[in-house]
Amino acid sequence: MKVDKAKAIALIKKILSAEKENLKTKAYNREQMAEKIKKMIEEEVRKCY
Amino acid sequence: MLLKSLTLNNFRVYKGEQKIVFSTNRDKNVTVILGKNTSGKTTLIQAFKWVLYGKTDFVTADFLLNLEVASKLLPGDSADMKVVLELEHNDVEYIVTRKQKYLCISTGEVKPEQAKVIIQYKLPNGQVSFEKNYIDTINKILPEELSEYFFFDGERIGNLGSNNRRGRKDIANAVKGVLGLNVLDTTITHLSGGDKISVIGKLKNSIDTQGDKKFEQKKKTMEQLREKLNKATKLVDDFEKTIDYYSMEIEKKEKLISEHRDTAELKKEMDKNAAEISINSRNKEKKEHELKKVFSEKAPMFFMQPLLYKAIKMIEDYDLVDEGIPEMHSEAVDFLIKRGRCICGRKIEIGNEAYNNLMKQKNYLPPQSIGTMLRVFMTNANHFSNMASSFHEEFINIYKELRTFKKKISDLHSINESISDKIKDKPNIGVIEAKVRELKKKLNTLQRDREEEIKNQAIYKNEIDKLDKEIKVLASTFEKNKFVLDCIEYAEYILDILTTHYNAMEKTIRKKLEKKVNEIFAQMYHGNRTIKIDEDYIYEIETPIIDNDFQKKADESKGLETVTSFAFISGIVSLAKAKIDKSFGNETETYPLVMDAPFSNADEIHVENISKILPEVAEQVIMFIMHKDWKYAEKVLGPKLETMYELDKQSETYTIIRGEVNV
Numbered sequence: 001m002k003v004d005k006a007k008a009i010a011l012i013k014k015i016l017s018a019e020k021e022n023l024k025t026k027a028y029n030r031e032q033m034a035e036k037i038k039k040m041i042e043e044e045v046r047k048c049y
Numbered sequence: 050m051l052l053k054s055l056t057l058n059n060f061r062v063y064k065g066e067q068k069i070v071f072s073t074n075r076d077k078n079v080t081v082i083l084g085k086n087t088s089g090k091t092t093l094i095q096a097f098k099w100v101l102y103g104k105t106d107f108v109t110a111d112f113l114l115n116l117e118v119a120s121k122l123l124p125g126d127s128a129d130m131k132v133v134l135e136l137e138h139n140d141v142e143y144i145v146t147r148k149q150k151y152l153c154i155s156t157g158e159v160k161p162e163q164a165k166v167i168i169q170y171k172l173p174n175g176q177v178s179f180e181k182n183y184i185d186t187i188n189k190i191l192p193e194e195l196s197e198y199f200f201f202d203g204e205r206i207g208n209l210g211s212n213n214r215r216g217r218k219d220i221a222n223a224v225k226g227v228l229g230l231n232v233l234d235t236t237i238t239h240l241s242g243g244d245k246i247s248v249i250g251k252l253k254n255s256i257d258t259q260g261d262k263k264f265e266q267k268k269k270t271m272e273q274l275r276e277k278l279n280k281a282t283k284l285v286d287d288f289e290k291t292i293d294y295y296s297m298e299i300e301k302k303e304k305l306i307s308e309h310r311d312t313a314e315l316k317k318e319m320d321k322n323a324a325e326i327s328i329n330s331r332n333k334e335k336k337e338h339e340l341k342k343v344f345s346e347k348a349p350m351f352f353m354q355p356l357l358y359k360a361i362k363m364i365e366d367y368d369l370v371d372e373g374i375p376e377m378h379s380e381a382v383d384f385l386i387k388r389g390r391c392i393c394g395r396k397i398e399i400g401n402e403a404y405n406n407l408m409k410q411k412n413y414l415p416p417q418s419i420g421t422m423l424r425v426f427m428t429n430a431n432h433f434s435n436m437a438s439s440f441h442e443e444f445i446n447i448y449k450e451l452r453t454f455k456k457k458i459s460d461l462h463s464i465n466e467s468i469s470d471k472i473k474d475k476p477n478i479g480v481i482e483a484k485v486r487e488l489k490k491k492l493n494t495l496q497r498d499r500e501e502e503i504k505n506q507a508i509y510k511n512e513i514d515k516l517d518k519e520i521k522v523l524a525s526t527f528e529k530n531k532f533v534l535d536c537i538e539y540a541e542y543i544l545d546i547l548t549t550h551y552n553a554m555e556k557t558i559r560k561k562l563e564k565k566v567n568e569i570f571a572q573m574y575h576g577n578r579t580i581k582i583d584e585d586y587i588y589e590i591e592t593p594i595i596d597n598d599f600q601k602k603a604d605e606s607k608g609l610e611t612v613t614s615f616a617f618i619s620g621i622v623s624l625a626k627a628k629i630d631k632s633f634g635n636e637t638e639t640y641p642l643v644m645d646a647p648f649s650n651a652d653e654i655h656v657e658n659i660s661k662i663l664p665e666v667a668e669q670v671i672m673f674i675m676h677k678d679w680k681y682a683e684k685v686l687g688p689k690l691e692t693m694y695e696l697d698k699q700s701e702t703y704t705i706i707r708g709e710v711n712v
Contacts (some may be wrong), residue, residue, distance in 0.1 A: 001535045001538050001539070003538070003539060003542045008539070008542055008543055008546065009546070011543065012543055012546060012547065015236060015543070016232055016233070016236055019232050019235055019236045019239070020232050023139065023189070023231070023232065023235070025172065026180070026186075030238075030239065030242075030246060031246040033239050034239045034240075034242075034246055034247055034248050034250075034251060035251070037236075037239055037240065037248045038248045038251050038252060038536075038540075041248065041252075041536050041539055041540050041543070042532075042536050044539065045532065045535050045536050045539050046532070049535055049539075
């Protein structure tokens, strides 16, 4: 799979934003947060690759 | 983080409910609390530590209730003590409350119950909620490892960076967190925490083996290897913590030994003296025994010597000694005559030669004569007299030696008593040296064990990498796994970018921190020294033109330590405020500086220099300060001051916080 770096960086920013928000709200625990990121990645792969 | 207010209720000298509202104005960001010595300034900084971490540095840390309140309690009564801290962190408002009930039991003794802590926070939508994991939350707001930097106790300040080696990884992580790397760090952990609950772990776990036994076996082996790797990682971590602890203990003890080298020498002298006392005591006992023996054997002769002389002289004068056979008695002669045969076998008959000789002998024997007895007496008397004449000299010599030993013992005891007085409050260096040897031995074993586990880690990692590739190859043979493998590849790609960025940022931040700390240090301290920050965020002062080996020996005064610590913490606060990593929208947090007697070790010029810099680097400055120091600080801090309180000491157990004081 050839990864598009610009798209990957855009996703990273999205993930970091979610992490930052979670540090404030503490809405998700570690496992839930990992699951959330996993879904973001799966969605991105499904959509772009 | 911005501190909004601190409310004290029956906490130590603060009887009843008393509140301090801190300035949160960015332009006038200084709050000053003026107080004389023992008015309760230190208690305020301890209140922060207690409400956040449940700890204080008080000797009576387990009894914090106001003593006036405590003394009025009757059996069955109770009193509440609490501290409430309102703060803002990451745009979230928190109210941290720690309270403790004190109960007066039937004996009249007042006992504390377990303290309770509640953290409330306002969500962005204004809703108030309770935080369950308060330790985690507080450590995210302000890690305990860093608290001593932000709640700065000037009177107790040391070279924080150099001394705080325990858990230095925690400090490094805490500093990194404060400097804005925590979002990156958390994300990296979520992507690949090395276990099943990470993103990559979850994706790998979802690879479908399609019932292929060989494939399933590989996945199982992989799980086992991961478990082994986790165990080895945990062991390495534990070893490192213990190694850190032992290293710190050794360092502390060696410092103590070096500080008390004189004590060690004195202790050695004491031990040497004790050994000499023991030898001399044995010799003394020997001489006492000899003295007793000589006295009991010769003293009677000595005392009767004058009488003996007289007796000998009298016997000689009267020529009373004859030629009789000693110890022979006339009855023995009568017996031989009656028996008719001598002991030599010759026949004894009246008138023969043997008979006549015996009769002649009988004349020298008692009762006819005492001459023989006197001869025996004379022999003994001369012998006793000779013994008596050597007694005096012998006795005196032994006694002299005995006195020498006694004096020596007494002198050594005096020396040891005087040494003992000198070192009575000093540590026993011999015991500490033995402990250091023992610790070093343990440290060597731990280091060997750690190396062993690091080797194991590398082996497991290699095996995991190899197996991972094999699993991916196997998985790719099944069309169904293509999507999962793509996701793994994508997640690993993201992880790689983040890790590279994190490492680069960490290095940059550390360099920027060192630069900033030195800039601030140069403004506070007039000299050529610089501050170096190592990979563990431990800082040390470097003195120019001094060889590396002698750096640690360069004189560092208390004042210099204070300025260095100020520079270090000001550097962190300043950098945190600067929001240095903007590449991924990462943000840092602002931090307040709370300082108790910050200028106690600084001179007038340093007070002014430090006062000038603090409100510039920190978002909020809270100072508990004495009037005499305020005199110098006011010139510089005055324009930045918004709120001022004064501690009005009513008694040793009661202080009132008076607000809005005009100075």
